Amino acid sequence: MTKLTMIEGFAVPLPIENLDTDQIMPKQFLRIIDKAGLANGLLYDLRFDAQGTARDACVLNQARYRGARVLIGGANFGCGSSREHAVWGLQQYGFDAVIAPSFAEIFYSNAMNNRLLLVQLERGEVNQLLELSEAPQTEAASLRIDLEQQKVSTADGRAFSFPLGARHKRMVMDGMDTIDLTLAALPEIEAFERAHFSRQPWAAVM
CATH class of the missing domain: 3.20.19.10 (Aconitase, domain 4)
Structure with missing residues (x-):
């Protein structure tokens, strides 16, 4: 866009x-x-x-x-x-x-x-x-x-x-909605998930 x-x-x-x-x-x-x-x-x-x-x-x-x-x-x-x-x-x-x-x-x-x-x-x-x-x-x-x-x-x-705000500014300027913003942060989300479950493996969904 x-x-x-x-x-x-x-x-x-x-x-x-x-x-x-x-x-x-x-x-x-x-x-x-x-x-x-x-x-x-x-x-x-x-x-x-x-x-x-x-x-x-x-x-x-x-x-x-x-x-x-x-x-x-x-x-x-x-x-x-x-x-x-x-x-x-x-x-x-x-x-x-x-x-x-x-x-x-x-x-x-x-x-x-x-x-x-x-x-x-x-x-x-x-x-x-x-x-x-x-x-x-x-x-x-x-x-x-x-x-x-x-x-x-x-x-x-x-x-x-x-x-x-920075989030709304990016949304308007780049034509992103809240889903787009979440997907843009997917690498950070996945990294957090890996670190979280490595510290607390019992919390992982089998």
């Missing part, structure tokens, strides 16, 4: 606090047994009314944000049920990263396991990016996310650092 070191593109503002996975991917789109077609269900009730007509006020329906690769959200993004479909839907819609002040723990793990980068910034920094993306004089906020340096940069020269 191609190494991912940089994400560049427009950002769409969606500063909704406590946006849960039931809103991100409503239950009626969970009937499939694979990942196909989830882009249609992403934030459906926010994008469409009860008759299925697109809501003009929703930023995701506005032409200026079409093709955005980054979503700027509110605090506790991805709370609620543990459905992985929320992550898949965001990716299928075209998002490679989500920036927010905080994320729900299970959603964070699901995202990193599927190579959706989650960037946690201070609320004041997120507010600056929201202002840039909402400014009427610009087409949309163009951002650069450098995974190696762990920095978000704006077109006007601002830069913000974000935390990213």
Whole structure:
């Protein structure tokens, strides 16, 4: 898989606090047994009314944000049920990263396991990016996310650092899930096993 070191593109503002996975991917789109077609269900009730007509006020329906690769959200993004479909839907819609002040723990793990980068910034920094993306004089906020340096940069020269653990960083950059990480450590696991059973042979399974 191609190494991912940089994400560049427009950002769409969606500063909704406590946006849960039931809103991100409503239950009626969970009937499939694979990942196909989830882009249609992403934030459906926010994008469409009860008759299925697109809501003009929703930023995701506005032409200026079409093709955005980054979503700027509110605090506790991805709370609620543990459905992985929320992550898949965001990716299928075209998002490679989500920036927010905080994320729900299970959603964070699901995202990193599927190579959706989650960037946690201070609320004041997120507010600056929201202002840039909402400014009427610009087409949309163009951002650069450098995974190696762990920095978000704006077109006007601002830069913000974000935390990213070594394991999650490797997973996103190299496109690895938790199984891949375990297999990558197989030689060390087997060496430990041999040493363990040589010291305690009675513990070996016959």
